[in-house]
Each structure stands twice: as structure tokens, then as C-alpha cells.
Amino acid sequence: MKKYSKYKPSGVEWIGDIPEHWELSRLKNFIEKEINGVWGEEAKGDDNDKICIRVADFDREFNNLIKSNNTISNICQNSFPIYL
Numbered sequence: 001m002k003k004y005s006k007y008k009p010s011g012v013e014w015i016g017d018i019p020e021h022w023e024l025s026r027l028k029n030f031i032e033k034e035i036n037g038v039w040g041e042e043a044k045g046d047d048n049d050k051i052c053i054r055v056a057d058f059d060r061e062f063n064n065l066i067k068s069n070n071t072i073s074n075i076c077q078n079s080f081p082i083y084l
Contacts, residue, residue: 004020006019007020008020012024014062014063014064038075039075040075041073041074041075042073043074044074046074048074049074050072050073050074050075051072052070052072053070053071057070
């Protein structure tokens with residue numbers, strides 16, 4: 001793994017030090033929309049493929065999102081509720 005020249009404390013004990021130029025942010029700051037109940041179809045490799053974050057994708061012991069083996073579903077825009 002590449003080493004960076006300078007590190008700083010993350011402010012989160014279990015994360016430890018992070019590269020000096022990184023910023024620590026909450027996951028919710030990067031989520032554009034939260035939609036429950038829409039699962040879609042198998043991924044097709046087109047623009048309708050979306051990453052689906054499931055409850056099973058959270059590591060509750062370390063308060064962390066598991067970033068490997070993401071579930072990707074094909075969800076057409078007309079599958080979303082009308083209020084979006």
C-alpha cells in the first residue's frame with residue numbers, strides 16, 4: 001500500500017491517522033437520495049445500474065461500511081415513487 005508523506009489524526013479512534021490532505025466526512029453527505037422498497041432487476045451494464053447499500057453492508061462492530069462486493073441493481077427511473 002502506498003505511504004503518504006504526512007499524516008494527521010482522524011479524530012476517530014478506530015480509524016487512526018489519515019493522510020494529511022484527506023478530509024473525514026459522514027457517508028450521508030455523499031448519498032444523493034435514499035429510496036426504500038425499490039430493488040430493481042439484475043445489473044445490465046447500462047446507465048440504470050445503481051449501487052444498492054443494504055443493511056447487510058454495514059459492519060456494526062466497527063461502525064463501518066463494507067465496500068467490497070457491492071450489490072448492483074438495474075433500476076429504471078420510472079420505478080421510483082412519483083415524489084422524486
